[in-house]
Amino acid sequence: MTTAKKSNKYFLFSMMLIAANLRLPITIMPPLLERIEQNFDIPSSMAGLLTSIPLLAFAIFSPIIVKIANKRGNELTIFLFFILLLVGSYLRVIPTIWALFLGTALVGIGIDSGNVLLPAIIKDKMPTQIPLGTSLYTLSMLLIGAIGTALSGYLITRINLGTTLGVISIMGIIAFVFWIPNIFHNQKSPVDQNITAPKYHTVWRQHLGWLITLYFGLQSVIYYSLLTWLPKVLSSHGVTTIFSSNLLTILQLAGLPCSFIVPLLAPRKMGMRVLISLVTLGYVIAPLSFLLPTTSGLYLVFWSIIMGVAQGVAFNTAIFFFTNKTSNPYQTAEVSGMAQSAGYLLAAFGPVAFGLLRQSSIILITLATLAVLLTVTGIIINKSSLIKE
Numbered sequence: 202m203t204t205a206k207k208s209n210k211y212f213l214f215s216m217m218l219i220a221a222n223l224r225l226p227i228t229i230m231p232p233l234l235e236r237i238e239q240n241f242d243i244p245s246s247m248a249g250l251l252t253s254i255p256l257l258a259f260a261i262f263s264p265i266i267v268k269i270a271n272k273r274g275n276e277l278t279i280f281l282f283f284i285l286l287l288v289g290s291y292l293r294v295i296p297t298i299w300a301l302f303l304g305t306a307l308v309g310i311g312i313d314s315g316n317v318l319l320p321a322i323i324k325d326k327m328p329t330q331i332p333l334g335t336s337l338y339t340l341s342m343l344l345i346g347a348i349g350t351a352l353s354g355y356l357i358t359r360i361n362l363g364t365t366l367g368v369i370s371i372m373g374i375i376a377f378v379f380w381i382p383n384i385f386h387n388q389k390s391p392v393d394q395n396i397t398a399p400k401y402h403t404v405w406r407q408h409l410g411w412l413i414t415l416y417f418g419l420q421s422v423i424y425y426s427l428l429t430w431l432p433k434v435l436s437s438h439g440v441t442t443i444f445s446s447n448l449l450t451i452l453q454l455a456g457l458p459c460s461f462i463v464p465l466l467a468p469r470k471m472g473m474r475v476l477i478s479l480v481t482l483g484y485v486i487a488p489l490s491f492l493l494p495t496t497s498g499l500y501l502v503f504w505s506i507i508m509g510v511a512q513g514v515a516f517n518t519a520i521f522f523f524t525n526k527t528s529n530p531y532q533t534a535e536v537s538g539m540a541q542s543a544g545y546l547l548a549a550f551g552p553v554a555f556g557l558l559r560q561s562s563i564i565l566i567t568l569a570t571l572a573v574l575l576t577v578t579g580i581i582i583n584k585s586s587l588i589k590e
Contacts, residue, residue: 260543347450431452483514485576
């Protein structure tokens with residue numbers, strides 16, 4: 202029993218380190234984009250690809266990773282794909298365009314192994330403590346991602362681009378080393394040929410499945426576009442790089458409590474209305490507040506917090522729809538895979554498309570318009586009955 206408890210604690214620790222690297226390599230990039238554009242003499246639209254490429258990797262490689270894990274085991278698959286993440290992270294240190302973009306692609310593929318497999322490993326290792334494991338997983342991912350944004354903004358003002366990327370990527374090496382003991386307890390997904398899934402209506406042919414996918418995609422487009430281009434919008438207003446990266450950190454941290462608040466409020470009669478109102482306030486109104494060319498710290502911090510709360514609510518509401526608008530576990534898994542594949546594919550176009558928009562006002566107004574569509578979609582989903590069984 203004591204050995205089992207120690208093993209469980211070690212797994213939690215190593216799992217949190219892996220989770221800490223699932224957003225970090227993406228969230229460190231926005232404060233660096235201006236320096237990247239200058240160093241490599243590339244347009245904003247091309248720089249936006251550095252956010253879009255990992256999202257495309259999520260959309261393309263999620264089903265592939267599941268198949269590999271079924272054959273090789275979850276723990277070993279994460280170990281192998283994390284090698285790609287480390288190679289990609291340090292490839293980006295090389296001061297050439299091809300290394301930057303190839304490295305970013307490898308980083309995205311490596312991250313996706315954790316995105317797909319960590320929840321399954323938590324369920325396998327901690328069947329009676331899934332809420333605890335999931336909360337620590339989410340907390341590590343979002344908290345370290347937020348800290349990474351602030352750190353990259355600070356470092357880029359003091360050291361060069363390559364060194365900044367190299368220093369922050371040390372976190373990946375630490376996670377990789379501490380994950381190694383888990384591969385000795387590698388679990389392959391059991392496949393019992395005598396058990397077949399019951400017949401059910403596929404979500405791919407039902408409008409509610411597509412609405413949930415649209416909701417997930419829209420919230421991803423808005424979040425990653427804001428993460429990528431808000432520093433540039435603020436820079437055009439005279440806000441410093443360090444303060445802009447700090448605002449992004451605040452935005453990400455503000456969404457952390459929503460992981461616990463949304464599951465409590467969403468099932469209640471008026472709860473979903475409150476949550477959708479918060480999304481409207483933070484994603485429709487907040488972006489428009491940044492149209493005012495001010496450098497007032499209090500003003501910018503206030504609206505960053507409001508926007509961060511909306512981000513947390515929108516993401517966790519999408520996850521809530523996965524489980525509460527489906528009729529059985531098979532549909533839940535199917536709608537989750539559908540939403541994350543097609544949704545991230547949609548989200549990948551956001552950072553690039555907004556890079557083509559030269560004026561900050563157009564970017565912010567377009568984001569607010571997409572947020573209106575997000576809100577309307579959420580209302581329709583909430584009022585809809587379950588996906589047909």
